[in-house]
Amino acid sequence: QVQLVESGGGLVQAGGSLRLSCATSERTFSTYVMGWFHQAPGKEREFVAAIHWSGDWPYYADSVKGRFTISRDNAKNTVYLQMKSLKPEDTAVYFCAAARSGSVYYIGSYDFWGQGTQVTVSS
Secondary structure, eight states, rough: OOOOOOOOEEEEEEEOOEEEEOOOOTTTGSSSSEEEEOOTTSOOOOEEEOOOSSSSEEEEOTTTTTTEEEEEETTTEEEEEOOOSSSSSGGGEEEEEEESSTTTTGGGEEEEEOOOOEEEEEE
16 A cells, blocks of 8 residues: 655645645655646546656646646655646645556546645635
């Protein structure tokens, strides 16, 4: 069982920035595709970003392209989501997840999930 722990959420004004982190002690972390999803109240969990095990080929939802950056440090077993120019519609619980295979955009591809961290953007 891979345990993922997110941190870095909080309250920020529109236009501000936050950096989320997701850490694991899993020694095979570098073999997983890592993704970020978010879930707003009353809505389904949605894809935000993902990154290949090598750190190449990041993937983003259209709604965050140009504002969010996903990165990973395999030596630290950590994946990051740098969020800039935040908007009130970015308010949600953000989850990191790990996938061995499958489409990075598809929630069902992810085998393990963190507990989530709340991001609230005020207008």
